Amino acid sequence: MAQAIASRARKAVVKALESECWQLREGARRYLGQRKVVRPSIVNKRSSDILHDPWYNKGTAFPLTERERLGLRGMLPPRVMSINQQIDRFMANFRSLERNTRDGPQEVAALAKWRILNRLHDRNETLFYKILIDNIQQLAPIVYTPTVGLVCQNYSGLFRRPRGMYFSAADRGEMMSMIYNWPAEQVDMIVVTDGSRILGLGDLGVQGIGIPIGKLDLYVAAAGMNPQRVLPVMIDVGTNNQQLLDNPLYMGLHRPRLEGEEYMSIIDEFMEAAFTRYPDVIVQFEDFQSKWAFKLLQRYRTHYRMFNDDIQGTAGVALAGVLGAVRAQGRPMSDIAKQKIVVVGAGSAGLGVVSFMKQAVARVVGNDSPQVQGSDNFWLVDKDGLVTEARENIDPDAKQYARSLDDISRSGLQEGASLVDVVRHVKPDVLMGLSAVGGLFTQEVLEAMKLSDCPRPAILPMSNPTSKAECTAEQAFKYVGPHIVFASGSPFQDVDLGDGKIGRVNQGNNMYLFPGIGLGALLSGAHHITDGMLHAAAECLASVMDEESLQKGIIYPPIPEIRNITAKIAEAVIKEAIIEEVAEGYRETDPRELQAMAQDDSILAYVEKNMWSPEYSSLVYES
Ligand SMILES: NC(=O)c1ccc[n+]([C@@H]2O[C@H](COP(=O)([O-])OP(=O)(O)OC[C@H]3O[C@@H](n4cnc5c(N)ncnc54)[C@H](O)[C@@H]3O)[C@@H](O)[C@H]2O)c1
Ligand SMILES: O=C(O)C[C@H](O)C(=O)O
Numbered sequence: 336m337a338q339a340i341a342s343r344a345r346k347a348v349v350k351a352l353e354s355e356c357w358q359l360r361e362g363a364r365r366y367l368g369q370r371k372v373v374r375p376s377i378v379n380k381r382s383s384d385i386l387h388d389p390w391y392n393k394g395t396a397f398p399l400t401e402r403e404r405l406g407l408r409g410m411l412p413p414r415v416m417s418i419n420q421q422i423d424r425f426m427a428n429f430r431s432l433e434r435n436t437r438d439g440p441q442e443v444a445a446l447a448k449w450r451i452l453n454r455l456h457d458r459n460e461t462l463f464y465k466i467l468i469d470n471i472q473q474l475a476p477i478v479y480t481p482t483v484g485l486v487c488q489n490y491s492g493l494f495r496r497p498r499g500m501y502f503s504a505a506d507r508g509e510m511m512s513m514i515y516n517w518p519a520e521q522v523d524m525i526v527v528t529d530g531s532r533i534l535g536l537g538d539l540g541v542q543g544i545g546i547p548i549g550k551l552d553l554y555v556a557a558a559g560m561n562p563q564r565v566l567p568v569m570i571d572v573g574t575n576n577q578q579l580l581d582n583p584l585y586m587g588l589h590r591p592r593l594e595g596e597e598y599m600s601i602i603d604e605f606m607e608a609a610f611t612r613y614p615d616v617i618v619q620f621e622d623f624q625s626k627w628a629f630k631l632l633q634r635y636r637t638h639y640r641m642f643n644d645d646i647q648g649t650a651g652v653a654l655a656g657v658l659g660a661v662r663a664q665g666r667p668m669s670d671i672a673k674q675k676i677v678v679v680g681a682g683s684a685g686l687g688v689v690s691f692m693k694q695a696v697a698r699v700v701g702n703d704s705p706q707v708q709g710s711d712n713f714w715l716v717d718k719d720g721l722v723t724e725a726r727e728n729i730d731p732d733a734k735q736y737a738r739s740l741d742d743i744s745r746s747g748l749q750e751g752a753s754l755v756d757v758v759r760h761v762k763p764d765v766l767m768g769l770s771a772v773g774g775l776f777t778q779e780v781l782e783a784m785k786l787s788d789c790p791r792p793a794i795l796p797m798s799n800p801t802s803k804a805e806c807t808a809e810q811a812f813k814y815v816g817p818h819i820v821f822a823s824g825s826p827f828q829d830v831d832l833g834d835g836k837i838g839r840v841n842q843g844n845n846m847y848l849f850p851g852i853g854l855g856a857l858l859s860g861a862h863h864i865t866d867g868m869l870h871a872a873a874e875c876l877a878s879v880m881d882e883e884s885l886q887k888g889i890i891y892p893p894i895p896e897i898r899n900i901t902a903k904i905a906e907a908v909i910k911e912a913i914i915e916e917v918a919e920g921y922r923e924t925d926p927r928e929l930q931a932m933a934q935d936d937s938i939l940a941y942v943e944k945n946m947w948s949p950e951y952s953s954l955v956y957e958s
């Protein structure tokens with residue numbers, strides 16, 4: 336009897352242990368599966384060659400064992416510093432630079448900050464990206480708008496080392512082999528420009544390379560793209576900027592821009608070369624003048640994995656902003672269909688916004704609704720005033736958004752009506768600027784916005800850089816009133832409205848969307864980027880805002896949140912790609928696995944696991 340009891344007890348213990356082991360094993364499996372492993376990097380160089388390679392260099396953070404193994408002993412000061420100490424040292428330098436340049440011209444200070452960041456980028460990529468991510472609010476205005484505009488304008492003087500690739504009209508017939516000069520075996524993301532419309536600064540020719548570099552910095556910081564697998568590209572087809580042509584030190588081709596078929600064939604050749612060497616790459620078109628931006632998007636979008644950020648990224652951010660403004664009015668998002676929206680600027684950005692928002696309205700009220708058919712809630716204004724069907728030589732891309740003559744005569748307007756007249760007659764809920772004309776929202780225009788019966792009119796001067804913003808935040812709050820919702824393309828400070836009240840300033844910039852669109856496209860393996868994926872991205876951005884923030888007039892998430900937001904946007908993009916059956920998988924993750932992940936709600940974990948973060952990995956030498 337006693338024996339039987341002992342045996343039963345033993346079995347129970349074994350069973351309990353087995354079950355505990357199973358739980359432990361399961362726990363470990365789940366933990367290990369989700370854990371990010373920092374793999375060692377294989378290097379085939381030693382000693383000072385490593386110190387001069389920004390990808391492997393850790394500077395004073397090389398541990399003693401690595402110094403020993405890699406022939407670095409004696410090549411560095413003896414004390415081993417942690418990455419946090421390196422950050423403290425850099426930030427102390429940065430702050431002292433800030434103090435020393437505070438009272439001088441702002442542009443000099445901005446360029447000095449860009450220079451020390453760029454030098455860090457050139458010598459230690461890991462540290463550079465760690466500092467950028469941890470201080471994104473403070474540093475985005477330097478690597479990105481507005482300072483990046485200044486950098487492009489002064490590029491010839493600032494140039495020290497090349498970054499990215501340059502293809503020019505002189506390389507015709509050679510691009511297919513040139514692309515193999517790029518050292519990386521794999522490239523996930525290319526941002527390309529032809530320099531023809533750099534922010535609102537116009538044609539800056541080859542100097543526009545600063546924009547792809549800045550955008551890709553954000554891809555790494557916000558989307559966790561691996562910096563070894565991104566490629567900034569400049570296609571130099573000449574410039575029509577006479578100042579540059581007259582400058583003997585200008586580094587681009589000294590010739591007017593190629594036009595027509597000649598131009599198109601250069602871009603075609605580049606695309607073929609890029610997708611031949613890197614078939615899974617995503618190409619983001621950036622800052623092409625509008626006349627080419629639309630044509631190239633139409634030409635490539637179903638054939639290649641590409642998108643145009645100025646048309647499509649901007650449109651999504653604008654839509655999310657307007658949806659936020661609608662909610663800030665205390666109305667449901669579906670009321671977007673009732674908003675009166677004046678868009679000033681009918682270039683790639685303005686037209687992209689109107690087209691995308693019309694699609695969004697159609698999603699809400701249905702395609703056949705007269706609101707959609709007649710573009711009822713959009714008024715487009717360009718350099719010649721209100722765009723109507725009476726416009727002579729109307730830009731074919733703008734034609735479908737022109738107001739009908741019947742409609743405008745009813746509202747007391749006419750073809751070419753001035754902006755102030757349009758605002759007075761329309762009394763819009765939303766006034767959006769994408770004109771690249773600084774100060775276009777004059778006191779008169781802003782005061783006319785007071786006629787709007789909207790409880791919280793939105794003033795959105797989205798042109799970049801700061802000098803091209805249609806108005807400042809202060810002007811908007813002063814001339815329209817404290818109740819507005821405000822967002823600008825480049826950053827402004829919140830405005831002190833007195834009595835302890837603050838006028839909230841949002842940054843309505845495509846930086847909130849393009850990283851998530853690119854990352855989602857990459858990780859879904861979608862063959863091309865569909866409208867549905869773009870809408871999913873925009874709707875996701877709009878949905879992350881909570882009511883409390885919206886009531887305060889905050890319509891976009893805080894910049895320091897951009898990495899988390901980007902992961903969520905990528906999740907939304909991937910889910911949509913799966914629904915539309917365009918997701919073809921990424922690396923070892925096939926479409927069936929993506930579907931399984933979508934079902935057990937683990938797409939976000941998959942995204943996060945695939946995001947690169949700046950950490951020093953141990954270096955293993957192989958000859
Ligand atoms: N915030 C963002 O995320 C974002 C994104 C993309 C573009 N942008 C900015 O939008 C601006 C425009 O970009 P784009 O590619 O459309 O440029 P574009 O040159 O193609 O278009 C400019 C448009 O503004 C119009 N315009 C010029 N002067 C005007 C005036 N006095 N009154 C009314 N309209 C006028 C032109 O007729 C044209 O339609 C740039 O400053 C760019 O930096 C901002
Ligand atoms: O670059 C930016 O800051 C946004 C946008 O792409 C632009 O062209 O202005």
Ligand SMILES: [Mg+2]
Binds near residue numbers: 534621622644645
């Ligand atoms: Mg742009």
